[in-house]
Each structure stands twice: as C-alpha cells, then as structure tokens.
Amino acid sequence: MNEFFAMGGYAAxxxxxxxxxxxxxxxxxxxxxxxxxAARSRVVRSSNAVKDGS
Amino acid sequence: MNWTWFHKLASPPHAYRIxxxxxxxxxxxxxxxxxxxxxxxxxxxxxxxxxxxAFRIVYVHAPxxxxxxxxxxxxxxxxxxxxxxxxxxxxxxxxxxxxxxASFTFLALATGAIWGxxxxxxxxxxDARLTSELLLLFLYAGVMALRASIDDRDRADRASAVLAxxxxxxxPIIHYSVYWWNTLHQExxxxxxxxxxxxxxxxxxxxxxxxxxTLYYGAVLMVRLRAEILRRERDxxxxxxxxxx
Numbered sequence: 010m011n012e013f014f015a016m017g018g019y020a021a022x023x024x025x026x027x028x029x030x031x032x033x034x035x036x037x038x039x040x041x042x043x044x045x046x047a048a049r050s051r052v053v054r055s056s057n058a059v060k061d062g063s
Numbered sequence: 064m065n066w067t068w069f070h071k072l073a074s075p076p077h078a079y080r081i082x083x084x085x086x087x088x089x090x091x092x093x094x095x096x097x098x099x100x101x102x103x104x105x106x107x108x109x110x111x112x113x114x115x116x117a118f119r120i121v122y123v124h125a126p127x128x129x130x131x132x133x134x135x136x137x138x139x140x141x142x143x144x145x146x147x148x149x150x151x152x153x154x155x156x157x158x159x160x161x162x163x164x165a166s167f168t169f170l171a172l173a174t175g176a177i178w179g180x181x182x183x184x185x186x187x188x189x190d191a192r193l194t195s196e197l198l199l200l201f202l203y204a205g206v207m208a209l210r211a212s213i214d215d216r217d218r219a220d221r222a223s224a225v226l227a228x229x230x231x232x233x234x235p236i237i238h239y240s241v242y243w244w245n246t247l248h249q250e251x252x253x254x255x256x257x258x259x260x261x262x263x264x265x266x267x268x269x270x271x272x273x274x275x276x277t278l279y280y281g282a283v284l285m286v287r288l289r290a291e292i293l294r295r296e297r298d299x300x301x302x303x304x305x306x307x308x
Contacts, residue, residue: 013105013106016116016117016119017110017115017116017117018115018116019115019116019117019181022117022120022177022178022180022181023116023117023119023120025177026120026123026124026173026174026177026178027101027105027123029123029170029173029174029177030123030127030170030174033127033166033167033169033170034097034279036166037163037166037279037283038282038283038286040162041283041286041287041290042286044286044287044290045286045287045289045290045293047290048289048290048291048293048294049293051293051294051297052293052297052302055297055298056302056303059303
C-alpha cells in the first residue's frame with residue numbers, strides 16, 4: 010500500500026495532479042448546480058411577485 | 064425537409080426539459096467511467112519504462128487537455144449556429160460552455176506544469192504547445208469577460224460569438240504545435256492509435272478517461288444550460304406556469 014502511495018518516488022507530482030483534477034471536477038458540478046438553484050429561485054420569486062401583483 | 068422537429072427541440076421549454084434528463088444520462092456513465100479509468104490508470108497499468116509512475120499524470124492531463132479544445136470547438140460551433148440561424152439556444156450553449164472549458168484549460172496547464180518538473184526539469188517553457196494552450200485560457204477569459212461586460216443580451220451574444228469564432232484559429236495551432244516546432248512536449252499518443260505507441264493495459268484507462276471526461280462535460284453543460292435558459296426566459300409564460308421545476 011505504501012508503495013502505491015509512493016508512486017515510485019513521484020508521489021509529490023502524481024498526487025497533486027489527481028487532487029487538482031478532483032477539485033476541478035467537483036467544482037464544476039457544485040458551481041453548475043448552484044447556478045441552476047439560484048436561477049430557479051429567481052423564477053419562483055418573480056412569478057410569485059406577478060401573482061401578488063395581479 | 065421538415066424542420067419543425069428542430070425548432071421544437073430548440074424551443075426553450077423543450078430544451079430545458081430535455082437537458083434535465085440528459086444531465087443524468089451523461090452524468091452517471093461519466094462517473095462510472097472516470098472511476099474505472101482511475102482504477103485502470105492508477106492501479107492496473109504498469110509503470111512506464113522511461114517515466115516510471117510519473118506517466119500516470121497522463122490520465123488526468125490528456126483528458127483535460129482534450130476537453131479544453133473540444134469544449135472550445137463546441138462553443139465556437141454553437142456561436143456560428145447562433146450567429147447565422149439566430150438560434151438563442153445556441154448562444155446559451157456557448158455561454159454555458161465557456162467557464163467549463165476555462166476550468167479544464169487551467170487543469171491541463173497545471174497538471175502539465177507539475178508533470179514537466181520531474182520530466183523536463185522545469186515547470187514551464189515558452190514553447191509553442193504550452194504558449195498556445197495558455198492563449199486558449201486567455202481566449203476563454205476574453206469570451207467570458209466580453210459577455211459579462213455588455214448589458215444587452217443580444218449584443219453580448221453576438222460579440223462573444225465573434226470572438227469565440229476568431230479564436231478557433233488557435234485549435235489547430237495547439238494540436239499541430241508539437242509537429243511544427245521544436246518542443247519538449249511529447250507528440251500525441253492517441254492520434255497514433257493505428258501504430259500503437261502505448262501498451263494496451265496503459266491505453267484502455269486513457270480511452271475510458273477521455274470518454275468519461277467528455278460525458279462529464281455533457282452533464283455539467285446540461286445543468287448550466289438549464290440555468291442559462293432560466294436566466295434568459297425569466298419572463299416567459301411557460302416559466303410562470305411551471306416556475307422552472
């Protein structure tokens with residue numbers, strides 16, 4: 010197991026790359042979902058405002 | 064030819080609904096493929112005879128570099144469709160693609176630099192491949208900044224579309240840079256599939272990761288596209304009825 014994490018002496022280069030990739034992959038999903046949630050709640054708010062106004 | 068189906072598909076309510084199902088259809092296979100690719104690349108594949116275990120960086124570097132270009136190509140194609148046929152959904156696809164593409168361009172540059180240090184002895188060289196990929200990051204930033212700086216949506220769509228299309232010139236430069244100029248960067252592994260430059264047990268995890276990353280882009284694009292449609296259609300009657308559910 011230690012051998013696996015040592016990556017033949019390249020651990021300091023290999024793992025940061027995979028960590029960065031994970032961060033970018035997770036960030037994209039989280040950012041996209043947040044954007045959609047924000048857009049949805051704006052639509053709900055504005056349609057409620059129209060209902061209240063009419 | 065009857066184009067009714069196309070206009071129906073490109074209509075915001077349809078696109079919004081379809082994008083919702085497509086996100087899941089792209090997302091789950093992407094997740095499974097990336098897990099399988101990681102397992103194959105980190106555990107099953109043997110160490111490279113020259114680069115040792117450092118070569119495993121290819122499993123995140125090559126897919127992100129591929130996506131940086133594929134997403135730019137998609138964005139520019141959408142920009143062309145939006146400009147010529149005035150299909151607003153195409154502009155929405157372009158707008159939704161830019162930040163995803165920028166993030167993978169950053170990832171390609173960062174993992175490339177980290178890989179370069181042990182293999183070339185330097186994080187960065189100003190050669191054609193690295194410089195043109197950096198230019199791609201600036202193009203993404205330019206397209207996003209231009210869009211953000213113009214209040215009128217139609218004008219913002221058109222201006223950023225023109226910039227995206229002009230920037231396409233950079234894509235062949237990135238791809239062929241390793242053949243046209245002297246560089247430290249190795250030549251493409253995959254376009255040589257005909258004459259394999261990689262052992263099968265190293266190659267399949269790379270192909271799986273490439274497919275996984277591409278489907279992943281599809282999934283994230285669909286979620287961002289839905290948000291983009293809601294932003295653009297906030298006053299439309301179909302939204303009033305369903306309130307974006």
